[in-house]
Structure formats: C-alpha cells, structure tokens
Amino acid sequence: MDNIAGKKSSLTWAVHLSVAALVIIWLIPTLGLLVSSFRTVEQISASGWWRALFPAEQNLTLRTAPPETQVQEGGVFVIEGNLFAVAGETPTQISAFGISAREVSAFAPGDTAELRRGGQITVATNGDYRLTNTEAFDGDRGARVFVTATVPPDFTLDNYDYVLFSGDARDGMGRAFLSTLTVTIPATVIPILIAAFAAYALAWMEFPGRALLIAFIVALLVVPLQLALIPLLSLHNAIGIGKGYLGVWLAHTGFGMPLAIYLLRNYMAGLPRDIIENARVDGATDFQIFTRIILPLSFPALASFAIFQFLWTWNDLLVAMVFLIDATGETTVMTRQIVELLGTRGGNWEILATAAFVSIAVPLLVFFTMQRYLVRGLLAGSVK
Numbered sequence: 001m002d003n004i005a006g007k008k009s010s011l012t013w014a015v016h017l018s019v020a021a022l023v024i025i026w027l028i029p030t031l032g033l034l035v036s037s038f039r040t041v042e043q044i045s046a047s048g049w050w051r052a053l054f055p056a057e058q059n060l061t062l063r064t065a066p067p068e069t070q071v072q073e074g075g076v077f078v079i080e081g082n083l084f085a086v087a088g089e090t091p092t093q094i095s096a097f098g099i100s101a102r103e104v105s106a107f108a109p110g111d112t113a114e115l116r117r118g119g120q121i122t123v124a125t126n127g128d129y130r131l132t133n134t135e136a137f138d139g140d141r142g143a144r145v146f147v148t149a150t151v152p153p154d155f156t157l158d159n160y161d162y163v164l165f166s167g168d169a170r171d172g173m174g175r176a177f178l179s180t181l182t183v184t185i186p187a188t189v190i191p192i193l194i195a196a197f198a199a200y201a202l203a204w205m206e207f208p209g210r211a212l213l214i215a216f217i218v219a220l221l222v223v224p225l226q227l228a229l230i231p232l233l234s235l236h237n238a239i240g241i242g243k244g245y246l247g248v249w250l251a252h253t254g255f256g257m258p259l260a261i262y263l264l265r266n267y268m269a270g271l272p273r274d275i276i277e278n279a280r281v282d283g284a285t286d287f288q289i290f291t292r293i294i295l296p297l298s299f300p301a302l303a304s305f306a307i308f309q310f311l312w313t314w315n316d317l318l319v320a321m322v323f324l325i326d327a328t329g330e331t332t333v334m335t336r337q338i339v340e341l342l343g344t345r346g347g348n349w350e351i352l353a354t355a356a357f358v359s360i361a362v363p364l365l366v367f368f369t370m371q372r373y374l375v376r377g378l379l380a381g382s383v384k
Contacts, residue, residue: 030360036353038155044349046151057095058151059104062087064121064131064142079131083123083145096148097123104146115143123147159354173355176337180359182245183320183333184313187252188306194253195260196302200290202261203268204276214265220258228255229322236323245331248323255319256309267301268294303370311363334359 035049047056062083070079084091096105099113099121107113109125119133121143131143164174201207202214232251236242241250271294279289295302317335324331332340338355341348 030364033353033357033360036350037159037357038157039350039353040154040156041348041350042151043154044353052155053153055150055152058149060087060089060147060149060151062089062127062145062147064129064145066142067137067139070131070137075134077133077136079137079142081129083127083129083147085127086142090152090154091127092149092151094123094125094127094147094149098146099144101146105148117143119143121145159350160358163351163354163358173334173337173358176332176334177358179331180314180333180335181362182331183248183252183324184310186245186249187256187313188309190249191253191256191260191309192302192306195257195264195305196295196298197290198261199264199268200286200294202265204289204294205286217258217261221262225255225319229318233322242323243325245324248320251319251323252309252313252316256312259308260305263305264298264301267298271297307367307370310366314363315359 032049035052036044039049039052042058042060043052043056046058047054063086064083065079065081065086067079069081070077072078082091083089094109096108097113098104098106099115100106107123109123112120112122114120115131115133117139118135119131119137121129121131123129123145127147129145131137164177202210202217232254233242236247236250241247275293275297276289279293284292315335316333317339320333320336324333334355338352338359341352341355
C-alpha cells in the first residue's frame with residue numbers, strides 16, 4: 001500500500017534532510033571564502049573566518065617614531081609617542097610586547113626593555129611608549145616593537161581593489177576577468193546556435209542515416225577531451241588559429257557540441273507533433289517552424305545547456321592553457337591567473353581568497369538566475 005499513486009512516501013524526510021545537508025556542506029566553504037576575502041592577512045592568521053565578528057588576539061609589528069623626533073631632557077635623549085598612532089592603526093589594549101621576533105611576548109605592559117642598539121623602551125597598555133638613551137639615537141627609522149594585542153574585527157575592500165585594479169599585470173585579475181568573459185560568452189553562444197539547428201534536423205526532419213548520426217553523437221559523449229587536445233592543437237597551429245581567442249572558441253564549441261545536440265534533440269523530439277504538423281499544413285517552412293515554434297518552446301533546454309556550458313568554460317583551465325597560449329598576460333584567464341597567484345603569493349591568503357571568490361561570483365550568479373530551467377531541461381525527453 002505504500003506504493004499507491006498519490007500517497008506521500010514515508011522517506012520524504014530523508015530526502016529533505018539529505019538536500020539540506022548537501023546545501024550546508026556546499027554553502028559553508030563558500031561563505032568562509034566570502035568572509036575571508038574582506039579580512040586582512042593579520043585577521044586571517046589570528047582566527048578562523050567564523051570568528052570574524054569577534055575581537056582576536058594578534059601579534060603586530062610596530063615601530064616608534066624616527067630618531068629625528070628625539071628631544072634632549074637634561075643628559076638623556078627621549079622619543080615618546082603612541083605605537084598605534086605612528087603606524088596609523090586603531091588603538092587597542094596591549095597584553096605583552098617584545099623587541100625580538102623570537103620573543104614577541106617577553107615583556108608585560110609597563111616593563112622596561114633594553115634595546116640592542118642601545119637605549120631602553122617602556123610600553124604602556126594603551127600603546128604609549130617612552131624611548132630613552134644617554135646617547136643620541138641615529139638612523140632613519142624607529143625601533144621595531146612586537147606587541148600582542150586584542151584587535152577588533154577589521155574588514156576592508158583593499159583586497160578587491162588590489163585583485164581587480166592592481167597595476168601589476170602578474171597579480172591583478174581585472175584583465176583576466178575580462179579575458180575569461182571574452183572566452184566564455186562566445187564559447188557558450190556558438191555551440192547553442194549550431195546545436196539548435198542540428199537538434200531540430202535530427203528530431204523532425206527525415207533524411208537517410210539520421211539514426212546512425214544520432215548514435216554517433218551519443219558515442220562522442222564518452223570520448224575524453226584529452227584524447228583530442230594534441231591533434232586539434234596541431235590542426236589549429238597549421239591553419240594559424242592556435243594562439244588566440246578564435247582557437248579556444250572553436251575548441252570549446254567542438255567539445256560541447258555532442259552534449260548540446262543530445263540534450264536539445266531529446267527535448268525537441270518530445271514536443272507535441274500536432275503543433276509541427278499544423279504549422280506545415282498552414283504552409284510554414286522548416287526554418288519558420290524552427291524559429292517561431294521550436295525555439296520558444298525549447299527555451300528550458302537551451303537555458304539548461306547554457307548553464308552547463310558557461311560553468312564548464314568559465315572554470316576551465318586545461319583547454320585555456322593548451323589553446324590560449326600567451327606569454328604577455330593579455331589573454332590569461334582567471335583560472336590560470338589563480339594558479340600563478342598560488343606560486344607567487346602563496347602566503348597571502350587574503351589575496352587568494354579574494355581572487356577565488358571573484359572567479360566563482362559570476363558562475364553563482366548565472367546558476368541562481370537560470371537554475372529553475374535546469375531540472376526541466378535535464379528531464380527533456382525522459383517521459384513520454
């Protein structure tokens with residue numbers, strides 16, 4: 001009796017629980033990446049992203065005012081000020097300080113420490129310091145002081161400004177962002193246009209060898225693209241399109257065409273035959289039927305494939321590295337730019353988090369905008 005049509009399954013709660021778990025598992029790292037992209041490197045090193053809204057204890061490296069600000073009081077040369085004011089930092093409470101990177105918490109606030117180059121320094125809890133010496137201080141920089149302080153949450157847009165608008169072509173991703181759009185948009189539109197025509201022909205036009213052609217297209221779905229990389233690159237180089245956008249557009253078009261034709265053909269074949277036959281009786285040509293009837297009715301399938309193709313092309317690294325050869329950085333895509341950032345700025349987690357989130361922001365927007373068509377397109381042709 002549990003299988004009676006219309007009766008709700010007793011395992012519905014398990015389905016809902018599984019979906020909720022998958023959403024949470026996917027959402028947590030994305031949220032962490034977003035939060036980390038707005039934090040400073042000191043904040044990221046001091047605490048996890050889940051504590052971003054709470055004060056955190058950090059080790060800061062500050063400097064006193066330069067020797068040119070010293071004054072003489074009797075026979076003693078004195079430099080006074082506030083460590084946070086000199087560095088332009090937000091004042092906070094200091095719990096310990098040190099004068100060596102090996103012992104950053106060697107002294108408590110109020111203690112006096114002997115400097116290596118001569119003199120003594122006393123640091124108060126609020127960051128006020130007094131530097132004294134019997135001889136005049138020399139040099140052009142102040143003494144370095146390591147402090148341990150509880151720092152309030154700090155969020156900044158500097159990471160995005162650096163990633164998107166940096167003048168350094170190696171690190172700035174603004175150009176890579178535009179290059180990725182230049183690759184992705186045509187590589188999504190071109191296969192949709194070609195596959196739509198082919199899918200209509202395979203679904204509603206009678207010609208010899210149609211069944212064999214459909215079987216051949218289905219067989220191409222299981223062919224790994226790595227198998228065709230070298231022969232296709234050799235062909236592109238021979239005809240002079242192996243180092244530019246045209247070559248990578250054609251490569252993505254070729255690799256995405258079998259899935260596009262298969263998906264669209266299944267959907268178009270499931271459309272009501274009466275509509276097509278009535279249009280032909282009224283004198284409509286195949287082109288008119290295709291443009292005025294088939295395309296509007298096939299929008300869910302077109303949108304479904306567009307999601308797949310856009311996400312795959314946007315996140316692609318292999319095809320871009322093979323067919324978009326560039327030594328100047330003019331056509332470097334975002335995936336390759338992130339790989340280079342991992343090598344050149346491996347310790348700058350705030351830059352990597354920002355670059356990674358910028359790279360997934362557009363796919364997320366596309367997916368959530370068109371996801372309502374995804375299921376309808378995937379189920380195309382599955383039910384008669």
